[in-house]
Amino acid sequence: MVEVRRKRILVDGRARILLSGEVHYFRLDRADWADRIDALAAAGCDAVASYIPWLCHETPDGAIDLDGRSRPELDLGAFIDLCADRGLFFLARPGPFVMAELKNEGLPFRLYDEHPEIRPVTWDGRPAPSRTVDYLAPAFLSEVRRWYAAVMPVLASRLVTRGGNVIAVQLDNEIGMLSWVTKAPDLTDHVLADFGQWLAARYDAETLERRYPFPIDDPAARARGVRSPDDAYAPALMVDLGHYMRHRFARYVATLREYAEAEGVRGVPFIVNIHGTGGGRGTEFPVGISQLMESYAGVPGMVSGSDHYLGDLTTGNAADLYLINAFMDAVHDADQPLTSVEFEAGDGDYARDLAVVYDPSAIDLKTRLCVAQGNRLLNFYLFAGGVNPRLASSVGDGNDRISFTGEHHGVGAPVGADGRLGRSYEPTKAVAHTIRRMEAWLATMDEEHDDLAMAFVPDLYLTDTAYPASARTRTIVENLERHRFGGPGQRMARALVLAGYRFGAVTLPGSLDATTTPVLALGSPGYLDEVVQRSLVDYLSEGGRLLLCGEVPSHDLEGRPCALLRDALGLTPRGTRVGDNRFYLSVRAAGWAAPRPEERVSYAQLFAPTSGTTILTEYDSGAGCGFEIEVGDGRAVVVTTDYPSRDLAFYRAAVERLGVSPGLRHDAEHAHLLLTSTGNDKGERFVHVLNLDGYDATFRLYEHGQALFGGHPVSLRGRQGVMLPVNLHLDGAKLRYATAEILALDGDALTFPVPDSGLVVALETERTVVVDAPARVCREDGLQIVHAAGGQRTVTLRWT
Numbered sequence: 001m002v003e004v005r006r007k008r009i010l011v012d013g014r015a016r017i018l019l020s021g022e023v024h025y026f027r028l029d030r031a032d033w034a035d036r037i038d039a040l041a042a043a044g045c046d047a048v049a050s051y052i053p054w055l056c057h058e059t060p061d062g063a064i065d066l067d068g069r070s071r072p073e074l075d076l077g078a079f080i081d082l083c084a085d086r087g088l089f090f091l092a093r094p095g096p097f098v099m100a101e102l103k104n105e106g107l108p109f110r111l112y113d114e115h116p117e118i119r120p121v122t123w124d125g126r127p128a129p130s131r132t133v134d135y136l137a138p139a140f141l142s143e144v145r146r147w148y149a150a151v152m153p154v155l156a157s158r159l160v161t162r163g164g165n166v167i168a169v170q171l172d173n174e175i176g177m178l179s180w181v182t183k184a185p186d187l188t189d190h191v192l193a194d195f196g197q198w199l200a201a202r203y204d205a206e207t208l209e210r211r212y213p214f215p216i217d218d219p220a221a222r223a224r225g226v227r228s229p230d231d232a233y234a235p236a237l238m239v240d241l242g243h244y245m246r247h248r249f250a251r252y253v254a255t256l257r258e259y260a261e262a263e264g265v266r267g268v269p270f271i272v273n274i275h276g277t278g279g280g281r282g283t284e285f286p287v288g289i290s291q292l293m294e295s296y297a298g299v300p301g302m303v304s305g306s307d308h309y310l311g312d313l314t315t316g317n318a319a320d321l322y323l324i325n326a327f328m329d330a331v332h333d334a335d336q337p338l339t340s341v342e343f344e345a346g347d348g349d350y351a352r353d354l355a356v357v358y359d360p361s362a363i364d365l366k367t368r369l370c371v372a373q374g375n376r377l378l379n380f381y382l383f384a385g386g387v388n389p390r391l392a393s394s395v396g397d398g399n400d401r402i403s404f405t406g407e408h409h410g411v412g413a414p415v416g417a418d419g420r421l422g423r424s425y426e427p428t429k430a431v432a433h434t435i436r437r438m439e440a441w442l443a444t445m446d447e448e449h450d451d452l453a454m455a456f457v458p459d460l461y462l463t464d465t466a467y468p469a470s471a472r473t474r475t476i477v478e479n480l481e482r483h484r485f486g487g488p489g490q491r492m493a494r495a496l497v498l499a500g501y502r503f504g505a506v507t508l509p510g511s512l513d514a515t516t517t518p519v520l521a522l523g524s525p526g527y528l529d530e531v532v533q534r535s536l537v538d539y540l541s542e543g544g545r546l547l548l549c550g551e552v553p554s555h556d557l558e559g560r561p562c563a564l565l566r567d568a569l570g571l572t573p574r575g576t577r578v579g580d581n582r583f584y585l586s587v588r589a590a591g592w593a594a595p596r597p598e599e600r601v602s603y604a605q606l607f608a609p610t611s612g613t614t615i616l617t618e619y620d621s622g623a624g625c626g627f628e629i630e631v632g633d634g635r636a637v638v639v640t641t642d643y644p645s646r647d648l649a650f651y652r653a654a655v656e657r658l659g660v661s662p663g664l665r666h667d668a669e670h671a672h673l674l675l676t677s678t679g680n681d682k683g684e685r686f687v688h689v690l691n692l693d694g695y696d697a698t699f700r701l702y703e704h705g706q707a708l709f710g711g712h713p714v715s716l717r718g719r720q721g722v723m724l725p726v727n728l729h730l731d732g733a734k735l736r737y738a739t740a741e742i743l744a745l746d747g748d749a750l751t752f753p754v755p756d757s758g759l760v761v762a763l764e765t766e767r768t769v770v771v772d773a774p775a776r777v778c779r780e781d782g783l784q785i786v787h788a789a790g791g792q793r794t795v796t797l798r799w800t
Contacts, residue, residue, distance in 0.1 A: 002167050004269055004335055007332070008337055009339075016376065017378075019047065019377075021383030021414075022048075022342075022383050023037065023049075024409075025050055025073060025076070026053060026057075027386025027417075034082060036383075039384070043383075043432050044429060044433040045380070046087075047090065048090055049093060050079070051094075051098035051106065053100065054095055054151075056074065057074055058110070060392050062110065064147065066150060070392070076154050077157075077158070080158050092155050092170065096144050096172060097174070099177075101403045102402055103397070105173075106173075115137070115140065115143070117137060117188070117190070118134050118139055121227070122186065123187070123227055128178075128182070130178040130181070132179060132186065133186075144256070148263060149263060156266075168269045170273055171260070171270050174288075176249055176275075176292065180276060189223065191248070192223055193219065194248070195241070196222055212236075213225070231473075234466075234472060235472055235557070238462060238465050238473055245464075246291060246293065249292055249294070252295075253296070270302050270303070271341055273307050274305065276307075282320030285308065286323075286324075288307075297332060306325075306340040310366065311348055312359050313690070313692065318497060319497040319498075327454075327456045330456045330505035330506055337375075337376040339375060339379075342381040343379055344381060345380035345381060346410070347412040349411065364720075365719065368721040369676075374446060376443065380432075384414070388406065434741070437744070437745060442686070445678035445684070446680070448663070450663050452519045452521060454522075455521065455522040463481065472559055476527050476557065482550075483524060488523075491549070491643065498648055498673075498674065499649075500662035500675050502675070512538075517539075517544065518544070519546075522536070523550050524548045525550055527556060528565070533553060533565040537564055540632055540634035540636060542632065542634065546634070546658075547637050549639045552566045569636060569638060570629065571610075572608040577603065584600060585601050585602065586599065586600050587616045588619055589650075590614050590626075601644075602642050605641070608623065611630065612627050613627065613628045614626065635657075661704075664677060664687070668699035670695070671699060672692045673689055673697065675689055675701075676688050683727050685727055688722070688723055689714070691717070694719055697718075709737045710760060710762065713757040714757065732748055732767055734763070734764040739760045741753070750797055753794055754792040755790060759795055760786065761785070761797060762783045763785075763786070767800055769784040769798070771788070772797070773795045775788040775797075
């Protein structure tokens with residue numbers, strides 16, 4: 001039995017961290033299945049995932065082959081059963097869309113020919129530039145139901161609830177991604193008719209007439225007015241269409257679930273996969289959350305999964321991944337855990353030109369951070385490469401293969417297309433085995449947070465429905481994109497993460513209480529809806545404390561004047577200045593922020609305050625762009641310029657002025673360390689440290705001002721991570737702390753690597769501790785403490 005409860009995945013009542021690897025059976029000779037599955041199991045995984053592509057399983061006559069009668073490698077049941085024979089769970093991903101670099105994103109060519117009405121048009125009546133379809137078109141849903149009627153029984157008979165190994169089923173893949181990437185929402189006649197009904201239900205007739213200067217129930221006028229909107233109402237359309245698309249996607253997911261359950265798939269989690277990273281950054285990922293949150297958030301039996309490709313984890317993008325996990329969790333209910341169903345595992349050479357090759361630390365650091373933040377399932381993607389076979393019938397597209405990637409697929413995967421182990425295999429294996437060793441503890445732990453949360457405002461990400469020819473909308477979107485993901489250029493979020501703060505997120509609008517969220521950090525654009533501004537004003541008035549970085553909003557998301565927050569802060573606008581290659585815009589510190597060097601910035605929103613303290617001023621005008629202001633019983637620190645994140649002390653001081661210091665600190669002066677911690681109800685903990693740059697670091701750790709680990713130093717190589725144990729219950733002993741990660745655990749024995757600075761392990765036990773290498777064992781305060789000097793590879797200690 002598999003359950004989702006208290007943000008955990010329970011299998012037969014036991015909390016688990018499931019580590020999966022994506023193996024595409026349809027890209028392998030059937031004789032090679034066992035080899036790839038064995039390589040995955042040897043790497044420490046306990047589950048196999050695979051897309052199940054409709055494109056491949058449908059034969060030219062329209063029949064569906066799931067038993068291998070047309071090609072042996074299409075025997076889906078046999079592949080799942082082989083995984084079961086190896087003791088591995090199976091994560092099924094049957095589409096209908098699967099992407100996977102397949103042509104038509106995995107849909108049969110026949111659908112487009114037989115049902116041309118499912119192919120969307122978009123802005124200005126142009127054909128959609130991708131191979132997406134109208135998800136709710138009756139003809140498409142009828143075909144999907146036929147596909148599900150074939151594939152779901154194969155899964156249903158193998159569910160874990162029936163003694164099988166199918167542990168979860170993903171519904172479709174990256175819903176809404178194609179429209180977002182191409183900036184071309186689906187605007188078929190069917191979609192517009194449905195949109196018109198949605199608008200009529202949302203607004204009264206008088207309001208609708210004010211918002212849109214055309215009759216919404218007239219098909220021709222509606223088509224013209226929505227597909228080619230005037231600048232005057234294009235921002236309102238962006239907001240309405242964005243909210244409608246959320247509703248539409250949720251109906252689509254609910255329909256797919258209904259079809260799956262009708263075929264017997266029940267009692268396992270259904271997964272919705274969230275897109276969207278690009279260029280090694282996660283700045284656009286919340287667009288996917290915003291699009292799909294109504295599909296799963298708070299819906300029993302539904303779980304969301306991330307899909308991210310960030311490459312190397314560095315000081316530049318570590319906060320991206322941290323925010324991705326925090327924002328995903330913010331919309332979940334109290335039971336829904338974090339998962340990642342496309343967790344990048346290859347070496348990054350996707351173009352096969354060696355222009356990009358990831359460091360071996362990429363998979364290690366990202367896995368460690370995601371597990372620390374509460375991910376309970378990671379699917380390493382793509383784990384094994386393969387070969388793209390020819391389509392059963394020629395389509396005359398230059399290669400007639402199932403994929404556009406050529407003959408081989410996944411050449412940079414841990415296991416290559418030819419079955420040889422790639423360079424990313426060993427790093428993947430190493431971190432998977434590390435998580436597996438610690439699983440019994442990690443699976444029961446949650447990330448520990450300081451009294452700080454990041455605000456997540458999903459409506460700031462409705463920009464996938466922005467009409468590109470509208471100047472008004474373009475101005476709004478550019479402003480939102482500059483500030484919404486952790487402040488201008490993400491400087492605030494990056495600084496907070498590297499300053500040692502551990503935080504979750506809260507969704508706005510929503511419940512915002514100063515008792516449960518003492519300090520709120522907001523990456524604020526110049527456009528913020530009235531309901532959100534009002535909730536922030538109420539929060540401050542009732543004693544909340546706010547760190548606002550970006551701009552103080554002056555308009556709502558539709559571009560209408562709205563300055564509730566600005567008025568509550570008592571700020572009078574004095575203009576905005578922008579730097580360029582002739583005007584070297586600079587700001588100077590004042591008040592508690594001084595003395596500090598003058599800093600170059602790219603913009604500054606200037607104000608005259610009616611009260612409070614000015615902490616940053618623009619050099620040329622002397623006007624303020626940073627303030628500390630009392631509002632009711634609360635307080636705000638407002639920074640309206642892109643102040644450099646390198647000045648961690650400035651951002652730390654800003655939050656400390658609001659009453660919260662980072663619970664974890666280190667004393668390495670120049671190292672860029674990401675610190676967080678996890679704990680469970682028994683008081684067992686790990687302190688997680690990631691060294692994000694290439695420089696080795698030796699440092700001491702402190703929690704709330706008190707030295708951790710007996711004040712002994714910890715050493716980390718460049719681009720290395722570590723989980724330092726605290727108060728772990730063992731058989732006959734309690735591991736109070738260690739300055740290195742557990743390398744092996746075997747009953748009454750522990751093995752540790754010995755860092756350059758040496759190893760210190762503190763055990764609480766009535767037995768005698770013995771060590772297999774040169775080391776000193778002493779007794780202090782009821783503990784037996786092992787000291788091993790650096791220069792040794794490992795130390796094993798036993799208590800007998």
